[in-house]
Amino acid sequence: MIKVQHLIGQPVIDYTTGKQAGVVKDIWFNEHWVLKGIIVETSRWLSRGITGLLWDAVVACGEDAVLISDRQALRKLNADEVTRCFQTGAVRLKDLPVITQEGFQLGRISDVYFDQNMGTPIVGYELTDGFISDLREGRRWLRISDYPDEVTLGEDAILVPVRAEEDLQHMATSESVN
Template sequence: MLKLQQIIGLPVYIAHSGAHAGKVRDVWFDEHWMLQGFVLDGWNWKPRTVCTVLWEDVLVCGADCLFIGSKEAIGLRRLSSLQRSFLNGCVRLKDLPVVTAEGKQLGRVSDVYFNPIMGTQVVGYELTDGFLSDLMDGRRWLRAPRDPDVFLLGEDAIVVPPLDESALERVAASDP
């Protein structure tokens, strides 16, 4: 499993030439919060557009870099089409509150885990209760359900069914 924050900042290379295509600046999702692709850094001559790479054009998503098939995999997208993202969209996943259907806040999204080989589905969420709580108790990890209808991934919060504290696992600095 990889964390999204481990991907942000990684270099992107073109597989057949080894040319540097940019660095990952953000990750964007569709309306069902499925991973769609990566936003690359760099200057763009068109206003309100960014360079992107679709997830399906990523050949390798490793711990130290990403490889894409060709320079043609890099496209321009309007910022308005990237509404849901991890860091910078109109609706951003980072710091989104996670609450139960009973009204209890479990924490805020600190990071997102995904399996780069099996597909684009989010595997789990790392939750934070704040800096001091993270230092004293560690962060908690909430496994994403296999049935996407169990969680409501909304614009202002993620709503989950009622959970007891045993459903949340404590994680250290390493992956769960």
């Protein structure tokens, strides 16, 4: 599984030339919160607006770089195309509260997991209760792929079934989820 925060800041490399095309700035999602593409920060100082590429132009996401099929896959994006992003945009996934359908807050989104081999739906959330709690107890991980039709991804909160509270898994903050 891939953590979105691990991708942010990685170099974006053109697979055909080996040249760096930019750096991953953010990830953007469609209206169903399925990963749609990558927002790329380019080094062109005259570049204005948002530069990105669709997810199907990504050849591989490695430990140290994101490889794209061709630098030509990069394009200017309209602001209304990238309204749902991980950390920027009108609707941000990072820090959204995750609340059970009975009104109990499980935490806030710290990171998002997806499986590159399963397509691009979100499969899980890393939740935080704050810095002190993270140090004391570690962050928790919620596999939302276990509730495919029971999660409501709203603009101000994510609603999950009540049983999700029982399914939370504790993890150390540096631990990866497999």
